[in-house]
Amino acid sequence: NAGVTQTPKFQVLKTGQSMTLQCAQDMNHNSMYWYRQDPGMGLRLIYYSASEGTTDKGEVPNGYNVSRLNKREFSLRLESAAPSQTSVYFCASRGNSYEQYFGPGTRLTVT
Amino acid sequence: SQQGEEDPQALSIQEGENATMNCSYKTSINNLQWYRQNSGRGLVHLILIRSNEREKHSGRLRVTLDTSKKSSSLLITASRAADTASYFCATAGIFNDMRFGAGTRLTVKP
Numbered sequence: 001n002a003g004v005t006q007t008p009k010f011q012v013l014k015t016g017q018s019m020t021l022q023c024a025q026d027m028n029h030n031s032m033y034w035y036r037q038d039p040g041m042g043l044r045l046i047y048y049s050a051s052e053g054t055t056d057k058g059e060v061p062n063g064y065n066v067s068r069l070n071k072r073e074f075s076l077r078l079e080s081a082a083p084s085q086t087s088v089y090f091c092a093s094r095g096n097s098y099e100q101y102f103g104p105g106t107r108l109t110v111t
Numbered sequence: 112s113q114q115g116e117e118d119p120q121a122l123s124i125q126e127g128e129n130a131t132m133n134c135s136y137k138t139s140i141n142n143l144q145w146y147r148q149n150s151g152r153g154l155v156h157l158i159l160i161r162s163n164e165r166e167k168h169s170g171r172l173r174v175t176l177d178t179s180k181k182s183s184s185l186l187i188t189a190s191r192a193a194d195t196a197s198y199f200c201a202t203a204g205i206f207n208d209m210r211f212g213a214g215t216r217l218t219v220k221p
Binding site: 004033035040041042043044045058090092098099100101102103104105 | 154208209211213
């Protein structure tokens with residue numbers, strides 16, 4: 001089992017560019033999450049998907065969109081990147097227990 | 112806004128000593144979890160304590176929960192250099208929405 005995988009690992013964007021962060025899990029989990037982590041801070045929830053076909057906003061959804069493509073995959077899209085979106089992005093999934101499993105993260109820099 | 116707040120922000124100890132980290136939160140919770148993050152990596156789940164539990168153990172980890180004070184503590188006994196990491200508490204509300212604190216950065220010196 002690979003667990004939760006994320007691509008890319010690193011990305012540099014110019015202001016206004018768009019990109020999609022990919023996340024996949026092979027644990028047959030229903031719930032998936034996107035977080036961002038800024039220096040000295042904990043994780044803040046951007047969007048989550050409680051099950052295939054549903055998505056909901058978290059604490060900081062502005063500037064992002066998500067797609068739950070199927071049970072395995074949950075992507076995060078930045079339509080017009082801004083320097084304030086420079087952060088490390090983590091995807092996570094959860095099965096029937098409360099424990100969340102995290103991917104290795106994507107380090108995004110917007111110049 | 113963040114739900115949990117860890118204290119201290121940073122902790123430096125010698126190998127073999129115990130490390131205690133505290134977490135305070137603001138609203139009612141279903142459960143509280145502790146996660147570890149090694150530098151540059153994703154978070155790894157350590158232990159979960161439910162709102163009706165007061166203490167839980169897992170190996171060298173001991174977690175307590177005081178719902179009347181809205182606080183929790185994580186004790187790592189006989190620390191090792193490999194325990195060097197950031198530790199986060201996360202609270203889950205009744206809708207299982209998770210809120211993470213800013214973390215405690217633990218350094219264990221060999």
